[in-house]
Amino acid sequence: MNSRPLTEFIDRLTSWRIPWAEVMVIHRNETVFRYRSGYSSLEEETPIEEGRIFNIYSMTKIMTCVAALRLVEQGKLLLNDPLSAYLPEYTEMNVRKRLPEGKVAIEKAKRPVRVRDLFTMTAGFSYDIGSPSVQEVVERTEGKVPTRAFAEALAKEPLLFEPGTRWNYSLCHDVLGALVEVVDGRRFSTYIRDEITGPLGMHDTCFDLSDEQQSRLIPQYEYNDKLGRPVRKDGNGYRIGTEFESGGAGLLSTVSDYALFLNALTNKGTSPDGVRILSPAMVDLMRTDQLTERMQGDYSWEQLTGYGYGLGVRTHVSKARSGSLSPLGEFGWSGAAGCMAIIDPDSRLTVMYAQHLLNNQEPYVHPRLRNIVYASL
Template identity: 30%
Template structure:
């Protein structure tokens, strides 16, 4: 591992040194995870960057160039992209979604029935852009397997990124289905951010991947972040696994013959990106710096301040509002901003941290957090789903904060 000036950045190096052997013994040697990579930074400077395990089955170790499917860590990037358009006056947080996506003009709420025979009622209020950003839209995910709505998503195969619907076709099909609840009434993890991607396309006149590349990735120097891996970089893509109901790890997508080698039919602003730890580190640095990095201004300082406040109605929290069976966060002490979970009450999380810390993760167990109080951020990469099978994120928080001096 490269030596970093951790002590000068306010870390006890002997305590930081606990992390690597902990991950090795608990997650790598035990066979729970195939690999993991951890980057810890303070004031934008790397204090710790470790790489453990093999990039591919039986292959070379992962390193700083390794590419990972970041899944829902795409969501904060999409949310920032949307807020760039807000700053340009093209849309507002309280704009009804149907003003930009007329396919959502006559949304209803399910009261009973099933696909082809839904019983519905009108929504009590229109879905607004803020509902997409904070997941209070009434939309859902097919994999939740909670309701007749998510069953309809699965039956219609709405969430297939390769070989399925285009993003516009996806929006059109969603607009024909009822919502699980009236917008603003509950919190449910959902395809909301994918819909937000369609909004960005309509408003900007660019495809989502082109907008990201030109407006965010190129200015930030995130040259290894994309929706499909260029042929010359495919050798850096790591293997990706999933767990069976019995807890056995099986291959989900190989680095050698990956679905992400091909451009997606449906560009997913909710979960489609590939990236590296160093690229996401640059995104985190931009956020911590108030929207700028190395002379490139992405969003305004007060815009990020707005995004990282709790936007749940009546200053509620997820333990009160969430109906979701799957999320990239535990609910206690947690609110939700515009694309990020936000820590409201540190004591209720039962973990060290700071009020105002914001974060998210991905289904393949990747994670990041940004603590503006301690000027601290973390990026963690691995490739096993579902993320709910592991407690590594909570353990890492304890280990990292315990090393602060």
Template identity: 30%
Template sequence: MTTPLRTLLQRHVDEGTLPGAVALIARGDRIQVEAVGAATLGSGPAMARDTLFRIASITKPVMAAAVLMLIEDGRIGLDDPVARWLPELEKPQVVRTPDAPLADTVPAVRPITVRMLLDFTAGYGFSSDFTHPATGPLFGALRQGPPRPQEVAALDAWMAALARIPLLHQPGETWLYNTCSELQGVLVERVTGGPLDAFLAERIFEPLGMKDTGFCVPAADLGRFASYYRTGTEGFELVDAPDGQWSTRPAFLSGAGGLVSTVDDWHAFARLLLADGVTDDGRRLLSGASVRAMRTDQLTAAQRVGSDLFLEGQSWGYGGAIDLDASRQGSLPGRYGWVGGTGTCAHLTPATGRVGILLTQVEVGGPTPATLLHEFWELTNETFATDEG
């Protein structure tokens, strides 16, 4: 039987919106998965349930969970200044105004804390105006923006470059996108003294059975790895092939957008969040309080000023956005999740137990999600609706 989900994905493939996609919609034990189209144009394989994708910014919720684990371990505190582990950020400078030249700075009036990294108010990042002088170096020296893992400097060199860039806003004052997730990854490495991928594997991926999630794809699995495209003037342009930038482990492991995964792996992580930190087999990985903090609005209205290009009226928890009301297309109050610039999205709604994961391989042209994502969110809300009587 052809499902509405398959019909939606096939329509976009037929219309040339994307070469292929894999999507999962679940509510409790009911799961629907559809794979359509091609993983690689031409002679490449068809999409399959276990196709691997560059998941981009839906890495961020995983990264936030890792930081919260360190807090629960007692190794860091939510309001601890991060300079203890990130000495490069001990005395940050802040541009006098967002439009000020890089040399026109004032000292930060307060230290950057772990909480500020989690809620994205540390002062590093970007929002509605990409022309600010302090924003440009983030895309240049630090390779923020579309992921290019093999072009990013190793951790210590990356941090040294960041330390030369002033903050765009005073710590704690304004939500800014992306860079704080990178700093979360650096924090985990500095606190534990080991690589980020090892910590994530031990504490999250292995307990959840996320066997296909990591920062690169082993050679034996490259046949399952989708190519990555952007839409050009004459159709799809190849950005990265399966044997490209994710085929070897990068020097810098990006907590903001570096992971490769599958729909079933991310669904395992979503089930952990819906179960307040308990795995399917009853092991507790996170406290209920930490998981609820991830899924709770952490921002004031003043901190959200200027964020609409990314948040579109949503707010931010830890690692993902929070829908505050149902005014957005396809949204529900309390829905938590995020989208990725490589054409991915993953959301869960605790009130209904719903999960929606859509993985495509076409770069999103801007921070505002494309039509397909909005259509997918609406369909997620409608699927299994008879279960909610």
């Protein structure tokens, strides 16, 4: 692999506005490139080192979907099941309807929320963690908000549209975590540990850190345009309760740790050591585009041009529109502070990119990073 273009790109990012950037490239189960640049602490000018822990935010969603798809493989769930078969609070849902004169009415939903709607972001939820019902459960549980209680609270909020008709990035995967709890019987974090992270040897991927892990948590920043520099902004705003295990944005990890999980998916669900977390058939279904033409219009983020949306992941569907050098079927997702996963079973390529900047410059960084990696192979 020609490493120079990728090294220069990472250095350019950290000399620009991103305090720390790191990339790990695995090809055919061998690490062919690993590079990090910048500071873990800008204030102390501490060089970034191995083993630092950071918020992966929405890259949690990939693992949450894998956790739930395992239950589908075991026949404990079907994608077309009504969600209410497992979470009865979703039996009768309300939906906001905009009337011709511009007023908004609350009506009974005509379609049920189905399990597949949680995977595909088509349930009709928003991403409003400040909604009245969510705030009520925060107060009622005295700041604990167990994952199951969160799902019960969200069911009280009117949907933005009829389930299964549109796409909207939302709290779907947080409800999916609660669904795993109900169907399996274990706490969501316990299920994740027992079925995925433990068997894969991922010792630094979790919702709650030990004291030792806390000492390795890297500072988080947000770029301040007025000051012309990043400013410290620690914490995870999506963690609304001490017992809330957010399937959408709650995990913390390291570059090396999460790469183990991603590479297992690159290998069609089985790690190089033989640990199977999904079947090849399910990995292929996961990366199959689920969007209708109407939904594709909602899925309009600049950096996702030429991509569809599978069961919780972006998936490459058009080279002509994306301008991406990756093959069709390359898939993955990203996180609020800028990390990104590239999972490519056909090329047997895994890329784990990490940074910790909240206004993350994703439309600039991610498409360029992807093309540089593929051009360098």
